[in-house]
Amino acid sequence: MNSRSAARGFLAFLLSLPALQGEVGYAVGCTSKTVCALKESTVDIICTYNFPKKDKELNVTQLWHKGKKHKAVSLTKDADYEGRVEYSCGEISCIENSCNGTCALKIKNLTQSDSAEYMFSFIINRKSGKFSGDPGVKLSVTDQVMVSFASSTDPTRANMTCHSMCSPTGGFKYNWFRNGQCVEQGIYYKGNISSKDNYSCAVEGYKRLHSPLVYVPKTPSVTVSPSGEIVNGSSVTLSCSSDANPAADYTWFKEHEDSVGRSGQNYTITNITSELGGNYCCQAHNAIGRHNSTCFYIHVTETSSLTSFIVRIVVVSILVLATILLVFLFHRTTRASREASGLGEAAEMVGEVEGEVRDRNADF
Structure with missing residues (x-):
């Protein structure tokens, strides 16, 4: 393809873009509608524009601005971009009845606040002679x-x-x-x-x-809830945690056995029995490694210490009450015996006195 054919093809591309402000032959086309760049880097945004050859002799001014065309303020006059923007606009060339040009915007030392829509406009020195590409080019600045x-x-x-x-x-x-x-x-x-x-x-x-x-995950820690004594038939929950990035997943094991078949940060055993007691461990693992916890021993008792304590209190109380009752009965029985013995002695003394009285009466 010769240069003339190529130029015609490029011109056809420009003329295929929507006419600006309702006038045929005026167009703006950019190399990309979206641009992404790193924070602190430099970005180049390039647009081409087209206008009729009849306007070639008029003064043509190129302008880059932020936002919609009715708020057009040149970036070179924006304090936020001072010393960071450059325009690089090439010579305007004309083929047959159409002229075209290219203009690049360079923004240096990008900040995340530079993320915005940028628009290119060209101004021709005549009435209604301002033409903009709409929509513009959306720039995203990231530090991720x-x-x-x-x-x-x-x-x-x-x-x-x-x-x-x-x-x-x-x-x-x-x-x-x-x-x-x-x-x-x-x-x-x-x-x-x-x-x-x-x-x-x-x-x-x-x-x-x-x-x-x-x-890799750091050594995981295992906690149990509720804490303290675990009673046969109760429910217990084991929790595993580890510092890791990416975040860790967890698998549970019982010592000397295969995996308990449970994954997740928490592992709950309902209606626990003494057979289910033992050492439980967890493994924290992510995409780059794994680490096992130390094991946590679960001891299952048949009854709770509170129940045993209450039973002991009741038994002791019964024994104390029984002892008090026995002592009371003993003292009561002893007192009754003493009172009965006193009455016998009194009767005997009365009998002796009566005998003495009878003897004296007989002497008289």
Whole structure:
């Protein structure tokens, strides 16, 4: 294809865009409707524009602005962009009855507040001579860098991928860090994983844009509810927790047995029996490793200590009452015996006195 045919094809593309402000032959087309860029980086947004050749001799001004065309204020006059924006507009060329040009907007040292819709307008020095591309180009600025994981059957090795939210499948160069020290370059990290280390990645040249740290679960802790004595027939819940990123999943085990077949942070045993007692452990695991807890021993008693205490109190109370009753009866019986013995002695004394009286009467 010769240059003339190519130019005609490009012109046909521009003329296929919607006419601006209802006039035929005026158009703006941009290379992309959405652009994503990293915080602190530089972005270029490029648009082309077309107008009739009859306007070539008039003064044509290019303008980049933020938001809709009726609020058009050049970014070069916006204090938020001072020293950070540049226009780069090429020569206007004309073919047959149409002219076209290209204009690029460069924004440096991007901030997240730069996320907005940017529009290109060209102004021709005549009445109603302002034409804008609508909609404009939506720019998204992100500082998010993430680590994703491929499935692995080896708990000591990891297969990790670094990507930014702007480029899920690559497009940047990345550095990998272990405990804050750069250890590898590239989009992938494949290697042995230590439970004592943490890992992260960053876009090369943007070290401050780190992904969150990822690491193997720390040693899990196990708690039980309710705490204290566990009685036969009651319900008990075991809970497992571990510091991990990505977040850990949990599997429960009973010592010297296979998995109890339960997954999840909590494990509840209803209607527990002494046979279900024993040492219970949990395993915390995520995409890059796993760690087992120390075991928690569950002792199941037939009755609760409270019940045993109450029974002992009742028995002791009965014994005390029985003792008091026996003492009372003993004292009562003793008193009755003493009173009966006193009456006999009195009767005997009366008999003796009566005998003496009779003897004296007989002497007289």
